[in-house]
Amino acid sequence: MQASIHERSPTPDRPGKRPRLEKEGESIGADSLGASHLDSIDIENALTVTASAQQKPKQSKKKTRKIKHVAIEPYSSDDVLYHDIIALLKKERKEPEDEWDSPVPIGTEIELTVSELSSTGDSLSILPAPYRPWTVAVPFALPGERIRARVFRHARLVSYADLVGVESPSDELRDMSLVKCQYFGKCAGCQYQMMSYEDQLKFKKKVVDKAYENFSELLPELVPSALPTIASPKNYGYRTKITPHFDVPPKRRKTGENADKPWDVRIGFGEKGRRAVLDIEECPIATEVLNEALGPIREDVKRRFDTYKKGATLLLRDSLVRPKPDEVEAGSEAMESLTEGFEKHVCITDYHALIRERVGDFLFEYPAGSFFQNNNSVLEPLTAYVREAVLATETLPTHLVDAYCGSGLFSITLSPHFSRVAGVEISKESIEYAKHNAKLNKIPEDKCTFHAGKAEAIFDSVKDFPAAQTVIVVDPPRKGCDLAFLNQLISFGPAAVVYVSCNVHTQARDVGIILKETENKYKLESLRGFDLFPQTAHVESVAILRKL
Ligand SMILES: C[S@@+](CC[C@H](N)C(=O)[O-])C[C@H]1O[C@@H](n2cnc3c(N)ncnc32)[C@H](O)[C@@H]1O
Incomplete structure (x- = not known):
């Protein structure tokens, strides 16, 4: 179809007009996936x-x-x-x-x-x-x-x-009837609510395929086509953590201009394409308890708005109710009876309070301000997938290294299948909770060890792990692995590597490095997207590499 062009004068100045254009390469708003804004036009x-x-x-x-x-x-x-x-x-x-x-x-x-x-x-x-x-x-x-x-x-x-x-x-x-959020088209959070969930999953598969074409530097014959994306069991009401924020206009505070008028308080998420906060009263991708808590929390901020000197970020995190610490000892039977079948969810707002989550038969606790995956509903399928992939060999592996282990998600859920597990993580606090979680799940102390430090440091602690029976799970932050870590991994030479990543592009780069540096001693056995973030363009990718 031939496209036509209508050129118009630039939009005249208007209230809330786009602030200065950002510098090249800089993204704006809470979302860094390019920039846009739907002016006053409703998408419908x-x-x-x-x-x-x-x-x-x-x-x-x-x-x-x-x-x-x-x-x-x-x-x-x-x-x-x-x-x-x-x-x-x-x-x-x-x-x-x-x-x-x-x-x-x-x-x-x-x-x-x-x-x-x-x-x-x-x-x-x-x-x-x-x-x-x-x-x-x-x-x-x-x-x-x-x-x-x-x-x-x-x-x-x-x-x-x-x-x-x-x-x-x-x-x-x-299909606009699928859109569940009144802010869709303005909020920077979601991109795909107008598409069926099946189509979203298909697009995410393409993202994984394109990432390997564009960033792995591998010959096409070495890269399998991505398997169909695994759906999230919940595609709305899944987000267990939201961080709405607000600004306090500095000029007005300084000059007292309009001091008699009520504050224009906007508490929410970044507006697509603007350095502005969109006032958000509910977020349909967040869990029910978070949405229930959001109203009263917003009212409280508004009531006290005069007392804020600058803007702030609020934390709302979904947690199972946990027994009071003085009631039970971690790992004790009393703890189990208190929690069994007692799945009441609450919203936690204190960064230091403990969050409790269940992943299959395992319990996890971690401070509300620290890292944990934000979609609980997909964690059982994700950990089960990793487990099945590592066990799908004739010679079963016996040792597991969990690099970038956080508070122990993969180490703990995979531990029943290994005789020894070693996790490494840069955050001392997360390591403390990985140890706590091992205890909470009654994993013997000598089976799982956790080390605080850079991922590459783990190789000094696993010198007694037999490489041919060791699997390494790698789950780094968005920037991917450091070369120091990849070099150590390559010299260690594990039987398999399971690379889980929220950034398939750096994953493709790192997988490319492993395959090229080992001169194809590893085979990229499979690639698959997991939908941890329905309604958005993000995809979690799992790559399985097996030593030949
Ligand atoms: C995507 S999270 C994964 C955590 C965990 N696997 C999970 O699923 O809960 C990445 C983790 O890597 C940690 N990290 C970042 N840089 C690191 C480094 N150089 N060495 C070790 N850990 C690092 C972060 O603190 C974070 O906990």
Whole structure:
């Protein structure tokens, strides 16, 4: 379908207008998956052609400015998007062109046909002729749709634009009756509520496949196609932790301007494409107890708003009610009888209070402010998948190394199948709780050991582990593994590596390093996405590597 372009004057100044444009490579809002904002247009209404679309297009007076060349940080969402763009423009770009010179000015309103969903969750469209090959990233739009969008910033080979309207929605992919959140289309948190859950899972499989194509530097024949994404048992009401925040306007506080008027208190999440907080009264992807608690917590902040000198982040975390510490001893039978069948959930707001979760038959406790996976409903399938993968060999492994172990999720859930388990984690507090959790689950002290330190330090403590019977589970933060760790892992030479990651792009890089550095002594046996974050563009990826 031939796309047409309507160019408009830049949006005039208006209350709440977009603040300064961010520097290149810097993302805005709570979400770093590109940037966009749906102005005052509700996404449901955006499905009908608005009057402004039929007005005579005006040429923007703003000159196209050359964008400053700023290095894109490798494996950042800008880099991931850039790789998608290069693949998309492959056919269009006959000669190398200036990648930093946008052909459309800021403020231009364009009509586009969406080519694809990028790995970052924004849609990507190619500017139609006579423009030279250039893309436009627009949120909340789907492949095949004809949309109108207003450009608000440029980056390398891409202009970011707000979705102004969907002229012809995708019959195949868009179903607005599925949207459960009144803030969808404005909040930076969710990208996919208008799609069926099956389609979300299919897109996430593509993200895993593309990540290995673009970032592993492996020959295609060494990379299996990703297996279908495993669904989250809950796709709404699953988030066990939310962190709404609020700002206190500094200028007003300084000058006392409007001091007699009530505060405009906004407590919520980042607004898509703005450095602003969107006032949020409920979040349908969060669990029920968190939503029940959110109202009173918001009221309390509003009541005391005068007392805040600066903004703050609130913590709401779902926890099972735990027995009082003086009632029972950790690991005792009394503790078990108190907790068995007693699954009342509460909302915890104190960063230092203990959270209690159940994963299958195991109990976990950890301080509310520390790391734990945020979707409890998918943790049993995830840990079961890892368990089945490590045990799917003729010679059963006997030893497990859990690198980046947090408070012991994989060590503890996999421990019944190993004679020795060693976990390593940089946070001393998490290690303390990994030890506590081993005790809570009655795992003998000499079976599971936990070490506080950098992941690579573990190899000094597992010199007596037989490499041929050892499996290493690796679950690093978004930036992936340090080279020091990968080098040690390679020299140790475990029987299998299970690499779990919330950033499939750094995972692809690290898996590529392991395969290349060992000259293919390992086989990338399988790749599979797990949906820990339904309604969003994020995917958790599990790669299984087996020594040949
Ligand atoms: C994605 S979390 C995984 C935690 C755990 N596997 C779980 O699922 O609960 C990554 C963990 O790596 C830890 N970490 C970050 N850098 C590290 C490093 N260089 N060495 C060891 N642990 C590190 C963080 O503190 C965090 O607990």
